[in-house]
Amino acid sequence: MARRQRSAPLDEAVLVAQPPLAAAELAPTAQPAQDRTGAAFFDVDNTMMQGASLYYFARGLAARRYFTTIDLARFAISQARFRLLAAEHAGDMDRAREAALSFVKGWQVEEMQRLSEEIFDELMADRIWSGTRALADAHLASGQRVWLVTAAPVELGRVIATRLGLTGALGTVAEIRDGAYTGRLVGEMMHGPNKANAVEALAAAEGLDLSRCTAYSDSINDVPMLTTVGRAVAVNPDSALRRMARSQGWEVRDFRSGRNAAKVAVPVVLGAGMVAGAVVGGMALSRRRKKAL
Template sequence: MSPPEKPRRASNLQRRSKLAGEAAAAAAEVETALDHPVDTDSAAFFDVDNTVMQGASIFHLARGLHRREFFTTREILGAAWKQAYFRIVGVEDPEHVADARSSALSFIAGHTVTELEELGEEIFDEAMAHRIWPGTRALAQLHLDEGQRVWLVTAAPIEIAQIIARRLGLTGAMGTVAEHENGVYTGRLVGEMLHGPAKAEAVKALAAREGLDLARCSAYSDSANDLPMLSLVGDPVAINPDATLRAHARQQGWRIRDYRTGRKAARAGLMAAALAGAAAGTVAAGMALKERRGHS
């Protein structure tokens, strides 16, 4: 009886990814000044973390919110560990994906949309603005100069994604949509995190809404997790790519742009490993402490 479970879980994940993509596309804002682009058939889609911005936007956001006592240290450590695991492992473990999905953005439950947006503006100025990659920003501007629309596509909360897009003068953004009722977050997501296949669903939904020809569109990312999105468009580009994406891009003849120096790239890899180790150690220590308390 166990074999049917995997196809059912995969089907549920695909359904949630599609729902997340459609929700993100529906929530995507279009700046008034760009409502009538010169080139109406093509556009560019940019991943955010390590593509547009150095590091993870959700980490910068969470750190800024934590400093403002938006949530407790225990809450952010639990969410951070599950999200880090999800990003590393991908969709191979459906049970953990479901757990990660249920915990994603749960720390904002009970807070208002307005509150997150206002704090997001402050946090962008203090923690994100100086981390924008100038090279990627220039690529986005080239598309704008050619009369094309440019959207960010990220797993970060859509409210934050829209702030980043607005501050960079882009057309709009698609991000993870957190459910809210009467302007207050419930702690649940609409569908799935906007990650991997969900990003591709968001791009397809937006292309259908805006009448885009995906064969004439471009997409940019640093991660092999975004291959579903990159493979949708006629002009996929690897930016600061991980090893898997770099190898795939070379094999496919895709453009590759790396705005890191060798030293910075190495340092980024070491830092990622250190953070992952620290997160694992913290969680393990917390579990051990909890276990000892339970036996006392």
């Protein structure tokens, strides 16, 4: 597979020229030159975070009685099929889309924002891979911008990006009217080829040179995004992506020990792609919740 020329290593970034200063004077004020044409794009689930963001989001909702444990088990089973069987045929994705839309319909945007912030702080903050965050921070230190790219709702992606001090997030966008979700998507789910399309659109809008950009992911499903940029890095890769990385000569970073890998396996299977079908059980709960109001 053809590859574009790789971007320069991060440690070769050029700093803004400064007049000679003592180290004590320079340290607090020196800033890297803003690299306007290079950027980094990070998948979230099992790349930036141990496990799946929406799995932990659902756990937080269950603790607040938005879900029951039975509801959680139902969409966990759905996720196991989605993850392990790679069920991405048109019919599966259509049903996934309908489930996702049913889940968010009628929710207030402010409520989603508040819950996302609370649940990130409670359940997700301690599950950020320190190694992956260091990679993101290195891009920021070099003057590049850093975006998360996730199938989760863009609101949740933005909360994670904000908490980590990143530039922003690309995610699945639900239509909003009068401050509430309508049950329709704006565009397509942020998954597979749609991630690559979103990265290309952002690059065009921001004046990025994709050959100087880097993408990070754990999943073979993100090969379209990984091959859109000049430098691809497999982080905590699944077996298919590891093979792909070896064949293409891509860098591989694995921050999992044997024990951590075992711990991560369950939430990844249960939570990955929850937007794409895991919230089936949540629909019934949502209806019960509305009746109770």
